[in-house]
Amino acid sequence: xxxxxxxDRRRVLAGSGALIVSFSLSRALADDQAAPSPAPKPPxxxxxTPFLDSWVRIDADSSITVFTGKAExxxxxxxxxxxxxxxxxxxxxxxxxxxTADTGRTANEGYTAGSxxxxxxxxxxxxxxxxxxxxxxxxxxxxxxxxxxxxRTENGAVIALDGQxxxxxxxxxxxxxxxxxxxxxxxxDPETYKVMGRPVPRVDIPAKVTGGAAYVHDMRLxxxxxxxxxxxPSYGAQLAECDISAVExxxxxxxxxxxxxxxxxxxxxxxxxxxxxxxxxxxxxWKETAxxxxxxxxxxxxxxxxxxxxxxxxxxxPAAAGEKALEATYxxxxxxxxxxxxxxxxxxxxxxxxxxxxxxxxxYPDRQGIAEMLAMPPARVRCIHxxxxxxxxxxGADDAAADAALIARELPxxxxxxxxxxxxxxxxxxxxxxxxxxxxxxxxxxxxxRDWNFEVWSNTHSMRPGGAGSMLAAQHxxxxxxVPEPRPIPLPEGGGDRNAIPIYNFPNAKVVHHFIPAMxxxxxxxxxxxxxxxxxxxxxxxxxLAGIAGADPVEFRLRHLDDPRGREVIEKAAQTFGWHKGxxxxxxxxxxxxxxRYKNLAAYCAVASEVEVNRQTGRPRLVRAVAxxxxxxxxxxxxxxxxxxxxxxxxxxWTLYESVTFDDTRITSIDWQTYPIxxxxxxxxxxxxxxxxRPGLPFLGSGETGxxxxxxxxxxxLANATGKRLRxxxxxxxxIRDAIDA
Amino acid sequence: xxxxxxxxxxxQVDAEADTPLLYVLRDDLALNAAKFGxxxxxxxxxxxxxxxxxxxxxxxxxxxxxxxxVTTLEGLGSIxxxxxxxxxxxxxxxxxxGYCIAGMMMRAQALLQRNxxxxxxxxxxxxxxxxxxxxxxxxxxxxxxxxxxLMQTADASTVQRSAQ
Numbered sequence: 086x087x088x089x090x091x092x093d094r095r096r097v098l099a100g101s102g103a104l105i106v107s108f109s110l111s112r113a114l115a116d117d118q119a120a121p122s123p124a125p126k127p128p129x130x131x132x133x134t135p136f137l138d139s140w141v142r143i144d145a146d147s148s149i150t151v152f153t154g155k156a157e158x159x160x161x162x163x164x165x166x167x168x169x170x171x172x173x174x175x176x177x178x179x180x181x182x183x184x185t186a187d188t189g190r191t192a193n194e195g196y197t198a199g200s201x202x203x204x205x206x207x208x209x210x211x212x213x214x215x216x217x218x219x220x221x222x223x224x225x226x227x228x229x230x231x232x233x234x235x236x237r238t239e240n241g242a243v244i245a246l247d248g249q250x251x252x253x254x255x256x257x258x259x260x261x262x263x264x265x266x267x268x269x270x271x272x273x274d275p276e277t278y279k280v281m282g283r284p285v286p287r288v289d290i291p292a293k294v295t296g297g298a299a300y301v302h303d304m305r306l307x308x309x310x311x312x313x314x315x316x317x318p319s320y321g322a323q324l325a326e327c328d329i330s331a332v333e334x335x336x337x338x339x340x341x342x343x344x345x346x347x348x349x350x351x352x353x354x355x356x357x358x359x360x361x362x363x364x365x366x367x368x369x370x371w372k373e374t375a376x377x378x379x380x381x382x383x384x385x386x387x388x389x390x391x392x393x394x395x396x397x398x399x400x401x402x403p404a405a406a407g408e409k410a411l412e413a414t415y416x417x418x419x420x421x422x423x424x425x426x427x428x429x430x431x432x433x434x435x436x437x438x439x440x441x442x443x444x445x446x447x448x449y450p451d452r453q454g455i456a457e458m459l460a461m462p463p464a465r466v467r468c469i470h471x472x473x474x475x476x477x478x479x480x481g482a483d484d485a486a487a488d489a490a491l492i493a494r495e496l497p498x499x500x501x502x503x504x505x506x507x508x509x510x511x512x513x514x515x516x517x518x519x520x521x522x523x524x525x526x527x528x529x530x531x532x533x534x535r536d537w538n539f540e541v542w543s544n545t546h547s548m549r550p551g552g553a554g555s556m557l558a559a560q561h562x563x564x565x566x567x568v569p570e571p572r573p574i575p576l577p578e579g580g581g582d583r584n585a586i587p588i589y590n591f592p593n594a595k596v597v598h599h600f601i602p603a604m605x606x607x608x609x610x611x612x613x614x615x616x617x618x619x620x621x622x623x624x625x626x627x628x629x630l631a632g633i634a635g636a637d638p639v640e641f642r643l644r645h646l647d648d649p650r651g652r653e654v655i656e657k658a659a660q661t662f663g664w665h666k667g668x669x670x671x672x673x674x675x676x677x678x679x680x681x682r683y684k685n686l687a688a689y690c691a692v693a694s695e696v697e698v699n700r701q702t703g704r705p706r707l708v709r710a711v712a713x714x715x716x717x718x719x720x721x722x723x724x725x726x727x728x729x730x731x732x733x734x735x736x737x738x739w740t741l742y743e744s745v746t747f748d749d750t751r752i753t754s755i756d757w758q759t760y761p762i763x764x765x766x767x768x769x770x771x772x773x774x775x776x777x778x779r780p781g782l783p784f785l786g787s788g789e790t791g792x793x794x795x796x797x798x799x800x801x802x803l804a805n806a807t808g809k810r811l812r813x814x815x816x817x818x819x820x821i822r823d824a825i826d827a
Numbered sequence: 828x829x830x831x832x833x834x835x836x837x838x839q840v841d842a843e844a845d846t847p848l849l850y851v852l853r854d855d856l857a858l859n860a861a862k863f864g865x866x867x868x869x870x871x872x873x874x875x876x877x878x879x880x881x882x883x884x885x886x887x888x889x890x891x892x893x894x895x896x897v898t899t900l901e902g903l904g905s906i907x908x909x910x911x912x913x914x915x916x917x918x919x920x921x922x923x924x925g926y927c928i929a930g931m932m933m934r935a936q937a938l939l940q941r942n943x944x945x946x947x948x949x950x951x952x953x954x955x956x957x958x959x960x961x962x963x964x965x966x967x968x969x970x971x972x973x974x975x976x977l978m979q980t981a982d983a984s985t986v987q988r989s990a991q
Contacts (some may be wrong), residue, residue, distance in 0.1 A: 159961060286920060293925035294916045294932065295909060296860030296901035301858040311854075336843070356842070356850040359866075425864050425872055426926045474862075475924030475961045502983045507865040723920055727966070731923050734962025748844025757869040757958060765954040768964040 100410040127266035130154065131375050134192035138262040139222075140213035141170065147241055147254030149174065149181045151210055154194030155202040156186040156446055156470040157289065160788050161724040163203045164287045168720050169236055172281040173214035174274060175238040176253075180184040183211050183288075186448040186470035196447040196549060198478070198610060199578060207720065207784050215270040217262055224256045275718065275780035282778065284723035289472070301444050301471035302429045306500035309431070310339060311355040312492045313362035315348040316509050317561070319751045320607065322371040324348065332365045341365065342495050349492050351501060375749040378605045384416050384813075385520045387542045388696070392599035397587045399575060401593035407527030407535035409633050413626055415812045418744035419516040419606050422759055425473025427505035428481030430515075432489035434497050439466045441493075443486035444473025447549060449484055454550035458559040458566065466490075477735070479549050479609035481505055483512045489555035499750030511760060512752040513557060516745050517541030518544040520581065522622040526591075531708045532634035534645060536593040541625070543581025544601050545571035546614035573600045574614070578684050584616035584793060587623055589645035590681050606747070611791035612732075616683060617739070620793025621800065622812070624679035628801040629810060637676045638801065642697060648682070650715050653777060654689040655680050657713035661775050662693035673698055674708065675806025679797035681688025681790070688716040688790035689777075692733060692798040698806045703822025705803055707737050707769045710795065715777040717785040724751030725787050726774040732791025733772055738763035740796040743815050831892055833858070834902030840889065848884040848892060849873045852899060860900035860929040864958070871957030874930035875899050879941070881934040883956075900929045903936060911981055912936050915974035916967075923961030931957050935971040939978055947972070 126132040131140070134154070142150045151170040157163040169176045184190055184196070186796040194206055218238055225243040226233040228251070235246045244250045265596050275282070292299045316326070329341040332350060337357030342349040350365050353685055354360035378386040431442040433516030439461060445451045448468035456463040468486065476482055485503055493501040505513075525538040554560035554566040611617075631641035639659045658664075659678065670676050675698070680691040694710045710733050719725055742761050746754040754760035796814075804810045809824035833856060842851050844850045847866075852858045852875070864872030866885045873885040889936040904910030910918065912932050922928045931954065938945055938953045945953070950971050959967065 159922075159926075161923070169949065286917065287922075290917055290920060290922050290925065291906050291909070293922050293928060294900070294913045295904065295906045296858060296899065296929065297906060298859055299925065305857060345833075354842070354850070355854045356846045359850075396879075423960050424926075425870055425924075425958055426862055427864075472924070474926035477960070503861060507867060507869075727920060727923060727963070728963055731962035734958065734964055738962070756865060756867055760865075762958060762960070763962070763964070764958065765951045765964060765968075768968070770952065772965050 100819050105122050107163050125268040127268050128212050130192060130194050131209045131212055131266040134209070135265040136219055137264055137266055139192050141174070141217045141262065143217070143253050143257040145254045145263065147252045149176060149253070150182045151181055152191045153183065153206045153210065154186050154192040154471070155206045156444070156448070157472055157474045158197060158446065159472070160728060161287045161721065162207070163289060164285055165203065165720040165724055166207060167288060168280045168283070169207055169211045170214045172278055173211055174218050176241040178280050180241060189449050189467045189469065193449040196450065197468060198446055199350040200683060200788040200790065203720070203784035203786045203794060211272065212270040213266060215272050216266055219271055220261065220264070221253055221256045222679040224261065225251050228606045251693035260418070281720050282722070285721055287724065290372065299472060299601060300426070301431060301442050301473050302426060302504060304431050304442055304471065304502065306433065309345040309500040309502055310351050310353055310496070311358040312349050312489070312501050312503045313358045313506070314488050314503065314509070315362055316365045316557070317346055318371055319373045320376055322346070322373045324369060325372045326370040326723055327365070328368050329365065331801065332361055332368060335361045335363070335364060340495060344491065344493050345565060347558055349488065351492060351496065357424040370770070373750050376605060377747045377749050380747050383418060383519045384414065384521055387477045387519060387601060390601045392542060392601045395598045395600065396562040396595065397582055398594055398596035400591070400595070402596035403536050403538055403593045407529045410525070410527040411629055411633060412525045413629060413812055414521065414570070415618065415622040415625065416685070417520040417621070417814045420479040420611065420743050421511060421516055421521045421745055421754070422477045422514055422611055423477055423760065423762055424480050424510060427507055427510040428485035429473060429504040431502045432486070432493035432499055433500040434493045437465055439490055439493065441448045441466070441468045441490050442471045442484050443482060444471060444476065445482045445486055446476065446479065450551045451486050453623055454483070454553045454556050454559070455487055458487060458553035458562070459490060459494060467751070472674055478517065478611040478667045479515050479547070481510050482678060483550050483555070484513065484557040487558040489556045508755040511755050513607070515548055515607045515609035518581070518608040519545060519606070520615060521619040522618060524622060524626045526626065527631060528630060528634050532636050534589070534591050535586060537591040538595050539585060539587070540597045540599065541581055541585050541615065541619060542599040542601060543615055544574055544604050544608050546580035546583070546610050547574055548609040571602050571604060572599070572635055577686055579615060581615040582619070583614045583684055584619040584623070584681060586685060588648065588651060588685055589642070590647055591645065606745070612735070613683070613789040616681070616789065617736070617792045617796060618814070620681040621740070621796040624681065624794065624797030625800050625810070625812065628677070628804065639664055640666060642678070642680055651680065651682055651689050654691045654713045654715050657775055657777060658691035658693050658711055660820055661713065661773065662711040664693055670695065670805060671701060673806060675804065677798045677800065677802025677805055679794040679801060682795045683790040688714060688785040689785050690714050690729070690790040690794045692791065692794040694798040694802045696799060696802040696806055696823060698803065700825055703820070703825065704817035705741055705816065705818060705821055706767055707799055709769050709771045710798070711773045711775070712791065713775045713777060714787065714790065715779060716787045716790070717779045717782045719776055720776045720784065721775055725776060728787045729774045729791045730772050732764060732789070733795040734768070736795035737799055740799050740814060741816055828977040829889060829893065831889070831897065832895065833897045834899060842889055844888065845889040846889045848875070848887045848889060848897065851889055852884060858899050858901050862926055862929060864927070870927070871934065872930040873925050874957070876933055876937050879937065881937040900932055911977035912939070912974040915977055918969045919966050919970040919973055920972035921963060921966035923963050927957060927959045931959070931967055935974060939975050944975060945978060
């Protein structure tokens with residue numbers, strides 16, 4: 086704690102603004118106490134970045150800039166943040182601008198991940214904006230020597246009862262906003278919202294649909310050159326030979342960069358770089374080692390690798406057996422983020438400062454990693470987020486940033502743009518980890534779950550940078566950085582064990598997390614982390630148990646759930662879908678249902694679905710899906726609906742089609758032919774999303790809440806359609822046909 | 828040096844003949860809309876219109892484009908005066924990350940130019956070469972239907988204006 090109070094006092098001593106008094110008063114009281122108890126922290130990311138002017142700046146011309154340390158990834162939060170700030174500041178939506186993650190300008194909010202942006206940064210901006218508004222009112226009150234209650238704010242001005250008006254720019258002077266946030270804010274009554282809660286069109290879409298510069302891929306700095314990397318053909322491959330002399334003579338080639346196993350080429354024009362890359366790749370001979378496990382035997386591979394076992398839930402006597410018992414094993418393959426645009430970055434090394442424009446999810450962690458890799462002080466490295474193609478977790482973004490930095494160091498002063506090729510993204514991105522779950526439960530005579538046992542085997546779900554060792558370029562340099570020791574992400578959020586603890590009331594329950602440190606395949610964070618597979622497993626198993634209980638799946642879930650918000654979400658999805666007990670799907674169709682609260686502490690989501698199965702070919706198609714979501718206070722309902730629609734379709738694609746393939750040495754899913762995903766002929770007839778708004782309640786985030794429920798809902802609908810239960814993801818047409826034929 | 832007609836204007840392009848159109852558009856002409864997605868003709872992100880037809884610019888070499896008319900998303904309208912297809916995508920908020928969207932819009936535009944009232948099945952079949960990873964498909968389909976409607980309305984009002 087420092088600084089703000091002094092600034093406050095200086096101002097307070099001169100004035101009499103009510104709020105400013107409260108600033109100094111709380112501090113004065115704290116000073117008087119012999120052993121001050123720790124002050125309550127302000128909400129969201131204000132707890133770690135408490136100065137108001139880290140979030141909101143007002144210039145003398147009344148222009149307002151809002152800062153967030155989070156990165157817009159296509160989720161649309163830039164618009165939501167602008168709504169929040171406009172609402173709490175009482176200014177028109179269009180009068181603000183929002184600056185996103187930049188180590189030179191914004192707060193360090195770590196990664197943009199875990200559906201945290203609204204709760205961390207949205208909450209910080211909301212409270213900062215409200216506190217700034219109060220400071221402005223207090224300043225107007227001081228100037229007119231009137232009580233603050235005599236003022237209102239409207240359209241960027243503080244207005245007195247007699248109509249006297251001050252623009253915000255008039256009121257802000259010097260370091261007035263350089264004060265620490267208070268633990269609580271005078272937030273607006275949600276009943277009075279004018280901008281929040283409305284479907285404001287996203288600010289980024291017009292440029293994206295008219296060819297504006299919208300992505301890091303679109304950057305064209307003066308004098309910029311193009312680079313391509315040549316990656317090893319497999320994990321651990323060593324560069325044996327590489328005659329670069331012919332490549333150096335190719336048209337446009339400016340430089341070939343070789344540093345150990347790191348190979349890259351720089352050319353004046355982009356396609357010259359691509360051609361030189363092809364030539365360089367052909368010139369390189371690699372020594373490869375077979376290190377990969379058996380792709381078709383992941384169940385055995387994962388359960389036989391050494392693991393650290395941890396019981397994360399122990400309730401009652403989970404060994405107690407009811408009348409009817411059931412066991413099942415579910416598996417998930419490695420899956421790809423599959424960004425449509427391969428990763429890209431631009432870097433420039435000028436006057437000893439490395440600037441990197443990147444679509445990373447964490448500019449500060451990337452700065453740390455790149456600084457370490459280049460042996461530079463972090464203060465000499467600046468990482469600026471610029472949008473990329475959607476990433477859905479840790480894709481090649483950070484690696485491309487490191488590539489660009491390592492290459493740009495060789496060409497001082499020259500901006501270098503690197504973009505990966507399709508096969509590089511497909512083979513080198515860190516995949517979503519494969520997982521295994523084993524479930525065992527039993528029912529009592531009345532169809533209530535008596536005991537529940539859940540075990541999950543998984544790698545870590547985050548190998549994100551922080552250190553250089555997480556970045557491919559640093560791993561491949563002549564003096565390589567070691568891949569850091571993997572660590573499980575701690576609960577309550579968890580990684581492999583995210584959502585492994587059931588939300589339902591089971592009197593006897595045990596959940597064990599087997600954390601596997603060895604990573605034969607490069608893995609890291611993918612949207613929803615372990616929650617995708619754990620919810621798929623739990624919610625599939627709930628359906629199986631409902632089946633042996635002879636219960637309707639929706640009623641069976643409600644039977645085991647107390648959480649009133651969860652119950653409401655389930656009831657809403659069921660009702661809007663037209664779900665009813667004893668329902669019969671049309672021939673070759675099935676209905677499915679699933680529910681989860683993401684991380685057991687964020688947004689609630691239930692998905693009801695109808696699928697169709699071609700019994701001859703096994704081809705599945707999601708016909709329609711209906712979701713209900715409670716994400717707390719809704720800021721932009723259309724943005725939230727867009728996120729959930731996308732979650733359902735993406736999760737459907739993961740669930741029905743996707744697995745990374747490999748032989749004993751190389752990744753063999755190298756493009757969209759070998760890693761097929763959803764195409765338009767399999768798009769549902771309709772997807773409906775119903776929001777349950779919770780005015781005034783905390784933002785819960787929404788980016789990842791749909792992944793698990795959508796997967797299980799589809800799996801349950803397939804089981805309903807075919808009478809066969811599939812537990813090994815993805816639920817491909819071949820597996821469905823084989824199950825039907827069996 | 829070759830003359831390439833893009834968005835109604837002739838450009839003198841100094842690029843090797845095997846250079847895919849995509850790189851010429853992005854690198855030589857500084858046009859952003861067509862995107863590199865795969866370089867293999869598998870995803871549709873690079874789609875532009877050549878002589879009225881949707882073409883994958885990442886696999887179309889420059890030498891095949893002599894005397895042809897190339898249209899990119901920039902040639903349809905601008906942020907200030909969006910074309911019907913652009914208005915439709917904005918009104919339907921049919922983007923998440925948006926990286927695939929420009930390519931989607933160009934194929935939809937080509938479709939609507941030759942078939943003003945496509946059925947939903949025709950739209951889906953036409954869009955089959957295109958991948959979207961964010962799962963924005965429902966909105967993309969809605970936006971294409973809206974664009975069809977807007978184009979007809981625009982045509983009708985043009986007819987009306989010229990009749991006056």
